[in-house]
Amino acid sequence: MTAPAPDAATTTVSSGTVGPVVILAGGLSHERDVSVRSGRRVADALREAGVEVQVHDVDADLLRFLRETEPALVWPVLHGASGEDGSLQDVLALVGVPTVGTGPRRSRQAWSKPVAKAELLQGGISTPDYVTLPQALFRDLGAQTILDMIVERLGLPLVVKPVQGGSALGVTRVDEASQFPRAMVDCFSYGDTALIERAVDGIEVAVSVIDGPDGLEALPAVEIVTSGSYDYDARYNPGPVEYFTPARLDAEASARVADVALRAHEILGLKHLSRTDIILDAEGTPHVLEVNVSPGLTETSLLPQAAAAAGYELPTLYRRIVEHALAPTH
Amino acid sequence: MTEQNRLTEQTSGTRLDPWFGAYAERTRGMRASEIRALFSVANRPEVVSLAGGMPFIEGLPLDVIGEAMDRLIRTRGTRALQYGSGQGEESLRERITEVVAMEGVEAHPDDITVTTGSQQALDLVTRIFIDPGDVIVAEAPSYVGALGVFRSYQADVVHVELDADGLVPAALEATLSRLAAEGRRAKMLYTIPNFHNPAGVTMSVERRPQILEICRRHGVLVVEDNPYGLLGFEDDPYPALRSYDADGVIYLGSFSKTFAPGYRVGFVIAPHAVREKLVLASESAILSPSNASQLAVETYLDTCDWRAQIKDYREMYRERRDALVGALAEHIPAASWNVPVGGFFVWVKLPEGLDAKSMLPRAVTERVAYVPGTAFYFDGQGSDHMRLSFCFPTPDRIREGVRRLATVVNAESELVQLFGTTAQPDDDPTDVEIPSPDLA
Numbered sequence: 001m002t003a004p005a006p007d008a009a010t011t012t013v014s015s016g017t018v019g020p021v022v023i024l025a026g027g028l029s030h031e032r033d034v035s036v037r038s039g040r041r042v043a044d045a046l047r048e049a050g051v052e053v054q055v056h057d058v059d060a061d062l063l064r065f066l067r068e069t070e071p072a073l074v075w076p077v078l079h080g081a082s083g084e085d086g087s088l089q090d091v092l093a094l095v096g097v098p099t100v101g102t103g104p105r106r107s108r109q110a111w112s113k114p115v116a117k118a119e120l121l122q123g124g125i126s127t128p129d130y131v132t133l134p135q136a137l138f139r140d141l142g143a144q145t146i147l148d149m150i151v152e153r154l155g156l157p158l159v160v161k162p163v164q165g166g167s168a169l170g171v172t173r174v175d176e177a178s179q180f181p182r183a184m185v186d187c188f189s190y191g192d193t194a195l196i197e198r199a200v201d202g203i204e205v206a207v208s209v210i211d212g213p214d215g216l217e218a219l220p221a222v223e224i225v226t227s228g229s230y231d232y233d234a235r236y237n238p239g240p241v242e243y244f245t246p247a248r249l250d251a252e253a254s255a256r257v258a259d260v261a262l263r264a265h266e267i268l269g270l271k272h273l274s275r276t277d278i279i280l281d282a283e284g285t286p287h288v289l290e291v292n293v294s295p296g297l298t299e300t301s302l303l304p305q306a307a308a309a310a311g312y313e314l315p316t317l318y319r320r321i322v323e324h325a326l327a328p329t330h
Numbered sequence: 331m332t333e334q335n336r337l338t339e340q341t342s343g344t345r346l347d348p349w350f351g352a353y354a355e356r357t358r359g360m361r362a363s364e365i366r367a368l369f370s371v372a373n374r375p376e377v378v379s380l381a382g383g384m385p386f387i388e389g390l391p392l393d394v395i396g397e398a399m400d401r402l403i404r405t406r407g408t409r410a411l412q413y414g415s416g417q418g419e420e421s422l423r424e425r426i427t428e429v430v431a432m433e434g435v436e437a438h439p440d441d442i443t444v445t446t447g448s449q450q451a452l453d454l455v456t457r458i459f460i461d462p463g464d465v466i467v468a469e470a471p472s473y474v475g476a477l478g479v480f481r482s483y484q485a486d487v488v489h490v491e492l493d494a495d496g497l498v499p500a501a502l503e504a505t506l507s508r509l510a511a512e513g514r515r516a517k518m519l520y521t522i523p524n525f526h527n528p529a530g531v532t533m534s535v536e537r538r539p540q541i542l543e544i545c546r547r548h549g550v551l552v553v554e555d556n557p558y559g560l561l562g563f564e565d566d567p568y569p570a571l572r573s574y575d576a577d578g579v580i581y582l583g584s585f586s587k588t589f590a591p592g593y594r595v596g597f598v599i600a601p602h603a604v605r606e607k608l609v610l611a612s613e614s615a616i617l618s619p620s621n622a623s624q625l626a627v628e629t630y631l632d633t634c635d636w637r638a639q640i641k642d643y644r645e646m647y648r649e650r651r652d653a654l655v656g657a658l659a660e661h662i663p664a665a666s667w668n669v670p671v672g673g674f675f676v677w678v679k680l681p682e683g684l685d686a687k688s689m690l691p692r693a694v695t696e697r698v699a700y701v702p703g704t705a706f707y708f709d710g711q712g713s714d715h716m717r718l719s720f721c722f723p724t725p726d727r728i729r730e731g732v733r734r735l736a737t738v739v740n741a742e743s744e745l746v747q748l749f750g751t752t753a754q755p756d757d758d759p760t761d762v763e764i765p766s767p768d769l770a
Contacts, residue, residue: 253335
């Protein structure tokens with residue numbers, strides 16, 4: 001696949017007559033480290049593509065910096081709270097600077113896993129059966145009774161995860177009921193509401209979607225094969241996980257997961273880029289686990305792998321995203 | 331799994347690391363962990379970090395040191411910027427004998443090998459004595475940086491009980507006897523006698539000869555790691571173990587805490603034959619320690635009132651220790667802790683059921699950081715403890731940090747009561763679960 005040649009919008013980005021592209025990376029979320037690494041990779045790629053780039057943390061100096069720099073565009077490469085939950089996007093909208101990525105309202109909805117799951121279900125996309133419960137409810141009604149009811153209704157194995165956040169932080173697979181209380185404690189250390197869903201076994205794939213000048217495009221699915229869980233360590237330490245890109249799926253299954261990712265992107269109203277994590281079960285039904293508003297862009301992340309499999313050079317791809325975000329119709 | 335959807339011709343994917351199968355076994359624990367990632371927030375000013383062990387360099391007279399360093403390069407630059415000897419600059423080694431004399435160590439400059447921080451000394455000592463599977467005995471808990479070195483040389487670490495007076499002689503005797511009965515000889519005792527990292531305790535003067543006698547009888551070499559020895563708050567420095575037994579003790583020292591870690595100057599004092607091997611091992615690793623750093627430290631010792639600086643440090647760190655233990659008593663009375671008489675660290679036992687590792691994300695949310703106790707054990711124990719350091723934040727920030735920590739502890743206590751969980755051993759103690767050295 002050949003990326004489009006730079007157009008007039010690109011010239012604007014790199015001409016020096018307007019401000020640079022500002023990459024926001026870091027922040028104070030649990031995923032700061034991932035964000036810093038993602039931001040550095042995006043900045044390097046854009047510089048290679050001839051775009052003037054500055055990288056800035058999300059801190060007390062940010063607004064002064066934005067006022068003085070007058071950037072043409074801000075790309076929040078942020079993971080976790082404030083970066084993905086729409087609040088920073090709200091502030092950037094107040095500043096009046098165009099941004100890469102989904103706007104505040106839709107970010108807020110997609111950031112909440114149960115809200116996103118409800119929207120997907122309403123749109124006809126399967127997602128594992130689940131319950132969402134705040135810590136206070138366990139206190140009010142009795143923890144063990146609720147845990148027993150959940151096991152009775154959803155069965156085992158289960159996956160416990162915070163309703164917000166990424167990188168599998170606070171996520172535990174529960175194979176036996178005795179593991180359930182510990183999983184809840186670990187989850188509530190990351191946030192005060194837990195999403196507990198039925199674990200679905202099958203082929204695990206991630207499909208990245210980019211929103212370019214030619215419309216939405218699903219990149220080749222990345223298949224994730226790991227002997228344990230695809231947890232934080234597995235995600236960010238090269239080696240233990242084996243990735244197949246494109247996934248070892250026949251044409252029909254590949255089309256099915258691509259279609260699900262595109263529809264999820266549209267249903268949730270996402271912009272420019274997203275990544276949908278999917279399990280293809282024994283019957284070949286795709287179940288969406290999560291949709292990521294701000295997918296990881298580190299050296300081990302899935303979107304860059306998918307882009308490479310599609311024949312994109314990252315500098316070209318990221319420049320295209322920048323151009324699209326700057327396009328007057330946007 | 332659905333085979334009708336499966337294309338099977340591709341049998342191997344990518345692991346994003348073409349050398350994945352080629353790494354040595356000793357690299358097994360060298361990987362990013364969720365806990366280490368959480369520490370990346372700790373260097374932000376919004377966070378009160380009680381995690382790292384960075385000395386308070388702002389306490390140094392930087393203008394005076396700056397002028398001395400300027401003069402050094404102008405007057406001795408050709409020496410400072412050249413290769414040096416593998417053993418280290420003789421003039422610095424002479425000055426080191428004066429420093430260690432404060433702890434009763436009678437050393438000759440020939441006994442001393444200068445190293446790149448005492449961490450390199452630890453690496454060299456382990457390199458020349460330890461084969462894979464050899465047993466090293468260490469306090470429970472022990473310095474995480476030492477455990478990392480021991481792990482990288484594939485040693486087996488056996489922990490021995492520690493109490494308020496340091497390593498327990500009876501427990502050491504029992505452990506060495508048990509190991510001997512099992513046909514496993516311990517080669518080395520690794521101990522931090524003064525202001526222990528992380529436990530904060532100090533080995534009593536009465537116990538010191540007892541520990542040495544036990545080790546001598548069992549043929550165990552003692553490695554005495556003493557970076558904080560001059561930073562006691564109350565008394566004169568404690569007599570070093572090496573002051574009792576020059577043949578059976580290897581002494582590791584450092585200027586990182588008493589002066590500045592940026593120069594990375596440490597040293598090892600060892601019996602003659604051991605010293606010969608240490609120099610050869612160091613030359614094979616780094617050729618020579620940095621001449622510029624060595625001459626900088628020497629210049630500091632020659633031209634600045636370093637004894638007064640240490641006194642200033644002691645007073646400053648004591649004030650911070652008081653702030654920390656005072657705040658703990660006020661805000662987290664359900665925990666228990668020691669009151670260290672020097673050094674940088676307080677070792678806190680959490681209220682029943684709390685797991686320091688599991689609690690860390692909540693702490694980061696509340697903008698406070700600590701190191702979970704599991705980092706200081708070779709075998710995954712320590713989840714009910716955390717290490718709090720008082721060396722870097724100001725007293726007001728320390729008090730604020732403990733206030734935030736109390737919020738975390740209270741919320742976590744409610745949670746563990748709700749679900750009836752208890753602190754769990756670390757399921758993979760090889761993970762790196764300590765902030766990198768530049769994160770306070």
